[in-house]
Each structure stands twice: as C-alpha cells, then as structure tokens.
Amino acid sequence: MSMRGTNDEEKTDLTKEESRFVRARSRDLLGSLLLPIRARVIAAVFLVVISTALRVSGPALIAFGIDSALPKALVGDYTPISLTVFVYLSAAALTATLTYFFLMVTARASQAMLFDLRNRVFVHTQKLSVEFHERYTAGRVIARQTSDLESIGELLSGGLSELVVGGMFMLFTAGALFLLDPESFLILLVALIPLAVLTRWFQLGTNKGYRQQRVASSRLIQYFVETMTGIRAVKAFRKEKANENHFGGLVEDYRGHNARLIQLFGIYDPGLIFIGNVTVAAILLFGGFRVLEGSLGIGVLTAAILYSRRFFDPMEEIAMFYNSYQSAASALEKISGVLQEEPTVPEPEKPVVLKDVKGEVAFSDVEFKYATGSTVLHPFSLTIPAGQTVALVGTTGAGKSTLAKLIARFYDPSSGSVSLDGVNLRDISNAALRHEVVMVTQEAYLFSGSVAENIQLGKPDASIEEVIAAAKAVGAHEFILSLPDGYQTDVNKRGGRVSSGQRQLISFARAFLANPAVLILDEATSSLDIPSERLVQQGLKTLLHNRTAVIIAHRLSTVSIAQRVLVMEHGRVIEDGSPEQLSQSGGKFAALYKAWRDSLV
Amino acid sequence: MQPELSTFKTLWRLVPFAKKALPRIILGMVAAIGAHMFALSIPQFLQNLVNSLVAGGIDALIPAVVLILALGVAEALFVLLRRWLVLTPGTFVEADMRNALYAKLQDLPVAFHDRWPSGQLLSRAVRDLSMIRRWLSFGLVLLVANLLTLIVGLVILFSFNFWLGLIFFIASLPIVVIGFRFEKSFGEVARLSQDQSGDLATRVEQAVHGVRVLKAFGRGGFAADQFATDAKALLGTEIRKAKAVANIWLYLILLPEFALGLSLFAGVLLVADGQITVGTLVAFVATAMVLRWPTESLGFLLGFTLEAKSAVTRFFEVIDEPDLISDPEKPKTVADPRGLLEFKDVSFRYPDTAADQPDLISNFSLRLEPGQSVALIGLTGCGKTTLTALSTRLYEVTGGSVEIDGVDIRDMTRGELRTLIAMAFEDATLFSSSVRDNVLLGNPTQSEEDLKQALEIAQAQFVYDLPDGLDTKIGEEGLSLSGGQRQRLALARAVAAKPRILVLDDPLSALDVDTEAMVEDALRHVLTTTTALIVAHRPSTVMLADKVALMHEGKVVAFGTHQELLKTSDHYRYVISSLDAAEKAREVNL
Incomplete structure (x- = not known):
C-alpha cells in the first residue's frame, strides 16, 4: 500500500481507496486510545443523555403550563402552574449540575487520552531508527508532536463536548417534537434532506482542504525551526531578507488554505440557519391552520416552534467545532502514519539475555548499502577480540562511521551480521545493547538542564559523586568548576554557553559514566585543545583497560593508545595491523602517520 | 517583567496589526447584530400571530408566516x-503578525536566542497566532454582538411587561460577578497552559x-x-482550565433557565x-429562548477572550524585546x-553572567593588517x-x-559589516536547499565561477558526485552529509562570499590529515x-597564518610567529605542543 506509514503523507488528493486506508488507520488508533478510558466515556454518555433529556423537557413543560395550567389559573387554581414551575426549576438545576459533571468527566477522559497519545508518539519516534529521522527530518517530527497534537488537543478540550452535547440535544429535541406533535416532526424530517446534502457538500470540500492545511502548516514549522536553530549562520550570511521572502510565501500558502476552508464554512453556516428558519416558518404555517381548525393547542404549537427552532441552535456550534474536528482528524491521520512506521532496526521478539559481556565484536560477511543502492561498505568479515582497542583510520567518506554505527546498531547491515560475544545484534534487546555498547559522536548534543544532568544521561541513577568522578577522569572537572554554578550550571540551548571542546568533554564524561563493555568514539575529540586531549588520553588509558573500543580519529594522536589499526578506503578495510607494524610497512597508514607527525611541534 | 496589563489594554495592542482588517471586522459586528436582531424580532410577530389565532382569524396567518419567513431569510x-x-x-492579520514575528526573531541578537528555547518561539508563531486570528474574526465579533443582543433583548423583555423583564x-x-471571577481563575491557568505547552514543545525539539x-546511550526511556x-x-x-469552564457553564445554564421558570410562573399569574x-x-x-444561546455562549467567549489575551501577551513579549544590536541611524560606510x-581594548561578558564573575574577554587588543592572517590560540573555553x-x-x-578600516562596526549597518x-x-549549519544555494549564500553575484573556485579551495569536489550534483538538496530536509x-x-x-575579512572558527577540525x-x-x-582570523x-x-595571537584569561598574552612563540612562551608550548617527553621517546621507536 502506497500510503503506508509516512509515505506520500504530503499528498492531498487521495483516491477513494487511499483515503479509506488512511481513515481506517486513524480510526484504529482512536479506538486504541479510547479503550483505556472507556469507563469514563460511558459515564460521560450517561450524564449527557440524562442532562439533555431534562433540558429538552423544558419547552414541553412550558407548553403544559400554557395549555393546561394557564386555564386552571384563570379559574383561580394555582396548584398546576406552581407544580409545573417547580418541576421546570428542578429540571434546570439538575441539568446544570449534570452538565458540570459531564464537562469534568469529558475533560478528564480527553486529557488522559491526549496524554496517552503524546507519550505514544514521543516514545515511538524515539524508537524509530536514525535512518527514519534522517529521511523524515527533525522539523516534521516536531510538527507532528506540536501543532498536530495541539489541534487534537484543541478538539478534545473545547470542541468534543460541544459536539456531543449539541448532537445529543438535536436528537432529543427531534424526539420530543415527535412525541409532542408528529406532524411537525414530519416537516422537520423533510428539512433533514437539504441539511444532509449541504453537510455532505461541506465535508467533501473541506476534507482535501484540511489535508492541504496540515501540510502547509508543517512546512511552515520546518522552516521556522531551521531558521531559529541556525540563527548564527542566518545572520552571518545575511540570509534574513531571503528567509523573510521564503517564509512569507509559506505563510501566505497556509493563509490561503485557511481562508478557503473558512469560506466554505462561511457558506455552510448561513445555509444551516436558512434551512432552520424556513422549517420554523413551515411548521408555523401548518400548525396555524391546525390551530384554526381546532385540532392543535396554542401551547403545543408554541412548543413545536420552540423545539424546531432549538433543533437548529446547536448546528452552528457543531459546524464550528466540526472545523476543529476536521483539523484534528487530518492531524490524527498524519500521526497514525508516524505510529505505523516500524523501526528499521526492530526489537527482537525473543531477546537473548546477555550475561557477563566480554565485548567481542564480530562482523561476518557484512555489506551495507543505502536504500538508493549505493554501496557504503563492501562485504567484509572482521573480528575484534574482547578488550582490544582498535583505531579506524581513513579519508572522510571511507565508511568508518558507518562501520561504527553498525556496532551500535544505528543501522542493520544490508546483508551478513554483526555480533557481540557471538550473539547477533538483532537478537539483543535495545536496552541490553545500549547498556553494553555506547557511542560518542563528534556532535556532542547537550540537553537543556545542568551540566550534572547532562553527564547523568550516561547513568540516570548516578550520584553527584559518581558524576564528579567521571568528569575528573576525562579532565572536565576543572572547567566545570570554573562555570558560574559549577555542576549545576545550566548549559542553555544547544550548549550555547559552553564551548564545543567543553561540550565534547561533557559528552565524554557521559560515556565514562555509562561504563559500557564496548565503547565507540566517532571523532569524539576533534574540537579539544591539545592539553585537554592529553588529559582525555590519560583518562582513556584507564577507561579502555579491559574494554573493547573502536576509535575513529583524524588526529592520529589517539592511535598511540590503540593496539590495532584498520585503514579504510572506499568502503573497504585495506590495512589491518598494529600501529608499529603498519607505520613501518610503507603503506597508506605509514604515509598518513608521517604527515601527521610532521604537523606536530 | 512588565506590569500586567488589563485584558482590554492587552487586546487593544492588536489594533496596529488589525488596522486594515478593522473596518471589516466592525462591519461584521454590525452584520452579526443585525442577524441577531432579526432573530429577536421573530417572536414579536409571533405574538400577533398567536393573538390572531386565538381570535380565530385566518387572514392574519399567511402574512405573518411570510413575514417570519422573510425575517428568517x-x-x-x-x-x-x-x-x-x-x-x-x-487570515491576513494572522499572516502579517506571523511575518512580523519571524522578522523580529531574525533581527534579535543571538543572545536572545540563547535564552529562548525554540519550542517557546514555535508555539508563539503557530498556535498563539492562529488563536488570535480565530478570536478576532469569531470570538470578538460574537462577544460584542452577543452582549449587545442581550441588552436589546432585555429591553424587549421589559417592553413586553415590566415585571417579567x-x-x-x-x-x-x-453573570457579571461570575464573569469577573472567571477572568481571574481562567486567565491564570490559560497562560500557564500556554507556557507549559511551549516547554513541552522544547522537550520535543531537544529529543528530536x-x-x-539518546539512542547511543539508550536513554530514550x-x-x-x-x-x-x-x-x-x-x-x-x-x-x-476545564474546571473553570465547567463552573461558569453551570451558572450560565442555570440562571436563564431559572429566570424562564420564574417568569413563566409570573406570566401565568399576569395572564390570569x-x-x-x-x-x-x-x-x-420565545424571546427569552432566543436569548439563551447568547447567554450560554458568554462562557466560552470569555474563555476564548482570555486565551487570546495571553496569546497576545506572549506575542508581544517577543515583539517588545528591545533589539540591542541594531543598525545606527546614520550609518557610516567604508569607502574603500x-x-x-x-580589536581595541575589547571586553565582553554574557548578559546573564553573575556579578562576581570576571569578564569573559577583557582588554583584548589585536590588530590585523589588511591581508594578514592571524591564528587565535588558547585553551578550550577561553573565549575564542x-x-x-x-x-x-x-x-x-x-x-x-x-x-x-578605522570605522567602528557599530557605526555601520549590519548588512555592510557582514558583507565585509x-x-x-x-x-x-547548512540550510535546506541546494548545494549551490548553500555555498553561494553570501556571494553577491551568484557567479558559477566563484562557486567552482570555492568548492575547489575547500576540497569539496565530492558534491559533483551527489545524486543531483550541485542541485542536490542538502541540510535538514535534504541529504545528510558527514561532519x-x-x-x-x-x-x-x-570563501565564496568573497569577503575582505574571513573569520574561521576551527574550520578543519573534522577533516582527515x-x-x-x-x-x-x-x-x-x-x-x-x-585578512583572516583563524581559531x-x-x-x-x-601554519596557515602569518602570525599567532595567544589568548589567555580574556586577553592576548603573546603575539608573534609560531616559531617565536614556541621559543618565548611557556603557555603557548603547553597549549599547542602535543609531544611530551614520553611520546618523543616513543616516536624514536616507531
């Protein structure tokens, strides 16, 4: 199916089949969200049924008051009218109270549901592979989790109860009219035909419009986020004007879609009022004749008119919240698409339990290709014995990072297998794997929060003493103490206030704290100054003792602590041996090593 | 923090943005009131009709029905x-405000962006503005129209009979008291909720x-x-929030029904x-019934208005932010x-630095002659x-x-400065567009020649092998590239920007030897x-640079050629030399 997952999600012109598929998917999601809160939903339905029934009884009581109690009052008997008013007031009090409880129950239910959905999307996107994030882009993931979820939230917090109350009210009003005066009810029934036609027209017109609107809003968000995260480069290269123009175009696009939707609504809403008023006039005309004939009481006619008028009352509200319903529905379609995506690096069904991991990593007949078909790693086999420190060397784009990411299972190989202590990585649960294999990358991302919290990411239950010990081990302690609040210093957005070298030190401390069996360092020291690097090297010697390590570094200083060097080029390992052997072999590594030594002072 | 403005004053701030739309919005209110008046007048004619029906006259029926129909239409x-x-x-107001916000955000200095998580900015740009739009074209119009309808309705009710009215x-x-109480209770939580969803958006943004x-450490959970x-x-x-809404609903349902019940009783007595x-x-x-929807709607219209108020407040929090780095009124230009x-005696501290902390950069002086390149060296975190x-x-x-060239950079436009x-x-940071656009971003002539040359200098010929060559889309939404x-x-x-001065921050750190x-x-x-300043x-x-400036504790402590500094500066040797005694010994063995 072409619409599976997030494929073609920006398509707005769906065929019948596609649209059925997408709808069914979001219906399933909705069902699964409703399941845990079904008790509350039932309670809400119960409350709304009773309170609406009570409310609808109002005009009937008034009719009774005018037709029966009034004549009695004219002859001096005030008991019936007192009784009627008493019942009327009690019903009103009860209606109001029940409505209050209904609103609270729906609020709790719908907020619980929204909470559930938020968490599901968050957890699921975290679960999805790096490959998905690269393809789908951060901006879109953010749009799904912000504006899409908000439009669902808006429906749940405001519109849904209105929709239900309004719908119920119409149903009961029609029912009451039927009991009161079947002939007037028939007229109302006839009025339902143009009503249905108009509604269908509106629905068809807006369906596509809402999809377009969601796409436009998500483009807007992507561009916005990109500008704000890259604000330095925007300013440095005077991109502001060009950005304003482009963003202006996206804003206008979004506005256009919105305006078109609103225009449709602007026809629909008065259309409803028109149908309603014509119906009231018709009921009045026929009712009038029957009153003249004497077959209908004035009170009943009054009630019939009140009912038929009130029947259309909630239509405007319903139509208005139908707006937010539609918007939420297309948001849900998109979200259900993301939830349908499966991690390309799936969790095993029956994970093998790892015990006392030694850290032997083996590649057997591994090949890696991109989905586009270009080969990144040609088939190879390789064993890294437990405890060995291996340096990966080679030009940019040789495939070093890919090889490293295969060990961390950011990707699965296109063919062949990678194993840890003889267990295929595909058979190890994610949690267990992450416990044993940790990768530190060049891009040392810091989350907002304190330095200590950022280091604790390596081991959330670590005490502050452990955090400090880790920072000391990698030589980060000194600079952290020099920060305004030491370990409690807030690192700010994107680590704005901490230099990139310091960021790398923090992320090193993180890895140190995590204490894995296999450690992968992908250019993790590129921004360090030489004294810091020297400290890290010291730390590494302790850290890597009895631990398997794969180190990618352009600076060959790291090689000095490696027991083995792999030289890679164009997706192949071309040299493999100890640094001593290779540096004297006269091959690629020897040349690189010489060039690097020459560059030092 | 500014003192909090009243709801009315806050919303009044929308006027400059809504100026163009305002006449139509006001006419819209008039139309809304008109529609309500027609709805209100229908029961008046009902009165005549019922009276003539009681009297048994068919003559009055048809004209009355036609009239009621006409009013309905x-x-x-x-x-x-x-x-x-x-x-x-x-929608135009919304779009204008969104563009204004975006332009303002691009104009605000980096220090502002350091302070504000982008999730908070995003929720302002998207959610808050669409809320304001809906309030302007729906909430405001109905609030005014419904209030006026209520007043007119009351007058009509009085005209029927004083006591019933x-x-x-x-x-x-x-309702007035309840409305004020609601404003207080709901206004507070509405703001809180908007801020909290901004925080949530920030969490999302960071996690993404x-x-x-998060994956590398298995910390998704x-x-x-x-x-x-x-x-x-x-x-x-x-x-x-829901509690506050449910509470006001309770009264808004109860009060009109109560009034209706009581007036029914009184009405029957009066008829008798x-x-x-x-x-x-x-x-x-019937009139009282028509007034019911305007009364009940007050609850959510008030809530709506309060939410719009805090959306407006949040919007102006950004718009009012003083732009501390702006263009001078009379900019100077560098003629040639x-x-x-x-750098003349430059000092700098981040705005939120605690008072007892020293400046990050203090009395930093450095002169780069035209065409000279200077390497800036110092420990990580020293302020380079x-x-x-x-x-x-x-x-x-x-x-x-x-x-x-002798002109203070604060005296020229930022545009000119950043051209130089x-x-x-x-x-x-690369942007979501083609390789070509990214490289030529700062190039004044968009010349292919410059593009080719710049790619060559940066050894970025790999771009020709990308799927669409120079037109391959890269950046966040495009092909992902290695560091x-x-x-x-x-x-x-x-390089392609062809500037007079290049500032390169550790430009080769991710490259292999x-x-x-x-x-x-x-x-x-x-x-x-x-001229080049190279960190x-x-x-x-x-080695790229002619001279080296060594930075320590916020100032230049040594300046000279690489060889000179190696000889004269201990700190320089400490910072730049990776060969310690043990390693030198090891080198001999290799």
Whole structure:
C-alpha cells in the first residue's frame, strides 16, 4: 500500500481507496486510545443523555403550563402552574449540575487520552531508527508532536463536548417534537434532506482542504525551526531578507488554505440557519391552520416552534467545532502514519539475555548499502577480540562511521551480521545493547538542564559523586568548576554557553559514566585543545583497560593508545595491523602517520 | 517583567496589526447584530400571530408566516454577510503578525536566542497566532454582538411587561460577578497552559535534535519519562482550565433557565390577572429562548477572550524585546575597504553572567593588517569563539570597540559589516536547499565561477558526485552529509562570499590529515589577499597564518610567529605542543 506509514503523507488528493486506508488507520488508533478510558466515556454518555433529556423537557413543560395550567389559573387554581414551575426549576438545576459533571468527566477522559497519545508518539519516534529521522527530518517530527497534537488537543478540550452535547440535544429535541406533535416532526424530517446534502457538500470540500492545511502548516514549522536553530549562520550570511521572502510565501500558502476552508464554512453556516428558519416558518404555517381548525393547542404549537427552532441552535456550534474536528482528524491521520512506521532496526521478539559481556565484536560477511543502492561498505568479515582497542583510520567518506554505527546498531547491515560475544545484534534487546555498547559522536548534543544532568544521561541513577568522578577522569572537572554554578550550571540551548571542546568533554564524561563493555568514539575529540586531549588520553588509558573500543580519529594522536589499526578506503578495510607494524610497512597508514607527525611541534 | 496589563489594554495592542482588517471586522459586528436582531424580532410577530389565532382569524396567518419567513431569510443573509466580511481579513492579520514575528526573531541578537528555547518561539508563531486570528474574526465579533443582543433583548423583555423583564434582569446580574471571577481563575491557568505547552514543545525539539545521543546511550526511556512528567503537568493545568469552564457553564445554564421558570410562573399569574395576553406570554418565552444561546455562549467567549489575551501577551513579549544590536541611524560606510580589522581594548561578558564573575574577554587588543592572517590560540573555553562572534556583532562588545578600516562596526549597518566579514562556524549549519544555494549564500553575484573556485579551495569536489550534483538538496530536509563534508561546505560558503575579512572558527577540525593538507594549500592563496582570523587548536592549522595571537584569561598574552612563540612562551608550548617527553621517546621507536 502506497500510503503506508509516512509515505506520500504530503499528498492531498487521495483516491477513494487511499483515503479509506488512511481513515481506517486513524480510526484504529482512536479506538486504541479510547479503550483505556472507556469507563469514563460511558459515564460521560450517561450524564449527557440524562442532562439533555431534562433540558429538552423544558419547552414541553412550558407548553403544559400554557395549555393546561394557564386555564386552571384563570379559574383561580394555582396548584398546576406552581407544580409545573417547580418541576421546570428542578429540571434546570439538575441539568446544570449534570452538565458540570459531564464537562469534568469529558475533560478528564480527553486529557488522559491526549496524554496517552503524546507519550505514544514521543516514545515511538524515539524508537524509530536514525535512518527514519534522517529521511523524515527533525522539523516534521516536531510538527507532528506540536501543532498536530495541539489541534487534537484543541478538539478534545473545547470542541468534543460541544459536539456531543449539541448532537445529543438535536436528537432529543427531534424526539420530543415527535412525541409532542408528529406532524411537525414530519416537516422537520423533510428539512433533514437539504441539511444532509449541504453537510455532505461541506465535508467533501473541506476534507482535501484540511489535508492541504496540515501540510502547509508543517512546512511552515520546518522552516521556522531551521531558521531559529541556525540563527548564527542566518545572520552571518545575511540570509534574513531571503528567509523573510521564503517564509512569507509559506505563510501566505497556509493563509490561503485557511481562508478557503473558512469560506466554505462561511457558506455552510448561513445555509444551516436558512434551512432552520424556513422549517420554523413551515411548521408555523401548518400548525396555524391546525390551530384554526381546532385540532392543535396554542401551547403545543408554541412548543413545536420552540423545539424546531432549538433543533437548529446547536448546528452552528457543531459546524464550528466540526472545523476543529476536521483539523484534528487530518492531524490524527498524519500521526497514525508516524505510529505505523516500524523501526528499521526492530526489537527482537525473543531477546537473548546477555550475561557477563566480554565485548567481542564480530562482523561476518557484512555489506551495507543505502536504500538508493549505493554501496557504503563492501562485504567484509572482521573480528575484534574482547578488550582490544582498535583505531579506524581513513579519508572522510571511507565508511568508518558507518562501520561504527553498525556496532551500535544505528543501522542493520544490508546483508551478513554483526555480533557481540557471538550473539547477533538483532537478537539483543535495545536496552541490553545500549547498556553494553555506547557511542560518542563528534556532535556532542547537550540537553537543556545542568551540566550534572547532562553527564547523568550516561547513568540516570548516578550520584553527584559518581558524576564528579567521571568528569575528573576525562579532565572536565576543572572547567566545570570554573562555570558560574559549577555542576549545576545550566548549559542553555544547544550548549550555547559552553564551548564545543567543553561540550565534547561533557559528552565524554557521559560515556565514562555509562561504563559500557564496548565503547565507540566517532571523532569524539576533534574540537579539544591539545592539553585537554592529553588529559582525555590519560583518562582513556584507564577507561579502555579491559574494554573493547573502536576509535575513529583524524588526529592520529589517539592511535598511540590503540593496539590495532584498520585503514579504510572506499568502503573497504585495506590495512589491518598494529600501529608499529603498519607505520613501518610503507603503506597508506605509514604515509598518513608521517604527515601527521610532521604537523606536530 | 512588565506590569500586567488589563485584558482590554492587552487586546487593544492588536489594533496596529488589525488596522486594515478593522473596518471589516466592525462591519461584521454590525452584520452579526443585525442577524441577531432579526432573530429577536421573530417572536414579536409571533405574538400577533398567536393573538390572531386565538381570535380565530385566518387572514392574519399567511402574512405573518411570510413575514417570519422573510425575517428568517434575512437572518441567514446577515450571517453570510458577517462571515464574508470578517473571515478573510482575519487570515491576513494572522499572516502579517506571523511575518512580523519571524522578522523580529531574525533581527534579535543571538543572545536572545540563547535564552529562548525554540519550542517557546514555535508555539508563539503557530498556535498563539492562529488563536488570535480565530478570536478576532469569531470570538470578538460574537462577544460584542452577543452582549449587545442581550441588552436589546432585555429591553424587549421589559417592553413586553415590566415585571417579567425585571425577573430576567435580576436573574442575569450574577453573570457579571461570575464573569469577573472567571477572568481571574481562567486567565491564570490559560497562560500557564500556554507556557507549559511551549516547554513541552522544547522537550520535543531537544529529543528530536538529540535523538542520536539518546539512542547511543539508550536513554530514550529516560527522556520519555521527563516528557511524561511535563505532559502530566500540562494535563493538570488543562483539567483546572476545564474546571473553570465547567463552573461558569453551570451558572450560565442555570440562571436563564431559572429566570424562564420564574417568569413563566409570573406570566401565568399576569395572564390570569388580565394584565397581559397569552400572545405576549408566548412571545416573551420565545424571546427569552432566543436569548439563551447568547447567554450560554458568554462562557466560552470569555474563555476564548482570555486565551487570546495571553496569546497576545506572549506575542508581544517577543515583539517588545528591545533589539540591542541594531543598525545606527546614520550609518557610516567604508569607502574603500582594505580589510584592516582591529580589536581595541575589547571586553565582553554574557548578559546573564553573575556579578562576581570576571569578564569573559577583557582588554583584548589585536590588530590585523589588511591581508594578514592571524591564528587565535588558547585553551578550550577561553573565549575564542565568542571573540569571533563579536567581530560580526552576533554579540555586542560590552567595552572597547571593534573597527574595520578605522570605522567602528557599530557605526555601520549590519548588512555592510557582514558583507565585509564572512564566517565559517565550527558547527557547520547548512540550510535546506541546494548545494549551490548553500555555498553561494553570501556571494553577491551568484557567479558559477566563484562557486567552482570555492568548492575547489575547500576540497569539496565530492558534491559533483551527489545524486543531483550541485542541485542536490542538502541540510535538514535534504541529504545528510558527514561532519567533514559539512565543514568543507561551510568553508566553501565563507570563501565564496568573497569577503575582505574571513573569520574561521576551527574550520578543519573534522577533516582527515590528507584532506586538511589539501585544503590548507588551496586556502593559502586566498589568504594572501584576504585578512583572516583563524581559531585553531592544531599546529597544522596554525601554519596557515602569518602570525599567532595567544589568548589567555580574556586577553592576548603573546603575539608573534609560531616559531617565536614556541621559543618565548611557556603557555603557548603547553597549549599547542602535543609531544611530551614520553611520546618523543616513543616516536624514536616507531
């Protein structure tokens, strides 16, 4: 199916089949969200049924008051009218109270549901592979989790109860009219035909419009986020004007879609009022004749008119919240698409339990290709014995990072297998794997929060003493103490206030704290100054003792602590041996090593 | 923090933005009131009709029904008119405000962006503005129209019968009190809820941008827990909001019904007493019914208004932010730029630095002659990157000045300054567009020649092998490139801008030794004619420069050639030399 997952999600012109598929998917999601809160939903339905029934009884009581109690009052008997008013007031009090409880129950239910959905999307996107994030882009993931979820939230917090109350009210009003005066009810029934036609027209017109609107809003968000995260480069290269123009175009696009939707609504809403008023006039005309004939009481006619008028009352509200319903529905379609995506690096069904991991990593007949078909790693086999420190060397784009990411299972190989202590990585649960294999990358991302919290990411239950010990081990302690609040210093957005070298030190401390069996360092020291690097090297010697390590570094200083060097080029390992052997072999590594030594002072 | 403005004053601030739309919005209110008046007048004629029916006259029936029909059609037409008048202008207001916010955000200094998480900015740009639009074209119009309708309705009720009207009036009085109480209770939680969803958006943004780190450490679950905690807090706030709404609804349903019940009783007594006719009673009840929706709607319209108020407040929090780094009123220009860059006694501290902390940069002086290239060396965190940012006013010096060819950079436009200086950042930010657009971003002529040359200098020829060559879309929404590839493109971008002065922040850190050597060879040619400030950590990068400035504790402590400094400065040797005694011994063995 072409619409599976997030494929073609920006398509707005769906065929019948596609649209059925997408709808069914979001219906399933909705069902699964409703399941845990079904008790509350039932309670809400119960409350709304009773309170609406009570409310609808109002005009009937008034009719009774005018037709029966009034004549009695004219002859001096005030008991019936007192009784009627008493019942009327009690019903009103009860209606109001029940409505209050209904609103609270729906609020709790719908907020619980929204909470559930938020968490599901968050957890699921975290679960999805790096490959998905690269393809789908951060901006879109953010749009799904912000504006899409908000439009669902808006429906749940405001519109849904209105929709239900309004719908119920119409149903009961029609029912009451039927009991009161079947002939007037028939007229109302006839009025339902143009009503249905108009509604269908509106629905068809807006369906596509809402999809377009969601796409436009998500483009807007992507561009916005990109500008704000890259604000330095925007300013440095005077991109502001060009950005304003482009963003202006996206804003206008979004506005256009919105305006078109609103225009449709602007026809629909008065259309409803028109149908309603014509119906009231018709009921009045026929009712009038029957009153003249004497077959209908004035009170009943009054009630019939009140009912038929009130029947259309909630239509405007319903139509208005139908707006937010539609918007939420297309948001849900998109979200259900993301939830349908499966991690390309799936969790095993029956994970093998790892015990006392030694850290032997083996590649057997591994090949890696991109989905586009270009080969990144040609088939190879390789064993890294437990405890060995291996340096990966080679030009940019040789495939070093890919090889490293295969060990961390950011990707699965296109063919062949990678194993840890003889267990295929595909058979190890994610949690267990992450416990044993940790990768530190060049891009040392810091989350907002304190330095200590950022280091604790390596081991959330670590005490502050452990955090400090880790920072000391990698030589980060000194600079952290020099920060305004030491370990409690807030690192700010994107680590704005901490230099990139310091960021790398923090992320090193993180890895140190995590204490894995296999450690992968992908250019993790590129921004360090030489004294810091020297400290890290010291730390590494302790850290890597009895631990398997794969180190990618352009600076060959790291090689000095490696027991083995792999030289890679164009997706192949071309040299493999100890640094001593290779540096004297006269091959690629020897040349690189010489060039690097020459560059030092 | 500014003192909090009243709801009315806050919303009044929308006027400049809504100016163009305002006449139509006001006409829309008139149309809305018109529609309501037609709806209100229907029961008046009902009165005559009922009375004539009681009298048994068929003559009155047909004209009365026709009249009521005509009024009904008129109501529908006026609603159509209202919609037509109000809705499109509202979308323009929203779009204008969104563009204004975006422009302001791009204009605000980097220090602002350091302080504000982008999630908070995003929720302002999207959610808050669409809320304001809906309020303007719907909430405001209906609020005014419904209030006026209520007043007119009350007058009509009084005109039917004084006592019946009085019952209604007294019963509606508590609504005012309830409204004020609601404003307080709901206003607070509405703001809280908007802030909390901004925080949640920030969590999302960080978890998405940091997904690789979270995966590498298997901390997805941990992040999810944090997210859930925040989401739970928002849930609590939403429930409080719902409680406030449910509370006001309770009264808004109760009060009109109460009034109706009581006036029915009184009405029957009055009919029995012969003071009013049955027709009047019927018309009274029907009018009261028409007034029910405007009354009930007050609850959510008030809530809506309060939410719009805090959306407006949040919007103006950004718009009111003083732009501390702006263009001078009478900008000077450098007539014949030669590329002399001079830091004169520069000091800098971040705005939120505690008072007892020393300046990050203090009394920093450095003069780069035209065409000279200087490497800036110092320990990580000593302020090198910050200093580069000062040279293009990404941050503003807090003392001293930066001058280009004798002109203080604060005296020229930012546009001119940033034409004279091009930067390559260490974390190479690329935008979602083609390779060509990214590299030629700062190039004034968009010349293919410059593009080719810049790519060559940065050794970024790999781009020709990308699926669509120079037209391949890269950046966030395009093909993902490796760190080394991104860095080379960022370098090519700086070179292609053809500036008088290049500022390069550790531009080669992600390159391998071979590529680095090639880039350096090519870059040397450019640097013979261009002034350059190069932040470096490695001896190999230092070699690019004519002179070296050693930075320590916020100032230049040594200046000279690499060889000179090696001889004279202990600190320089400590910072730059990676060969300690043990390693030197090891080198002999290799």
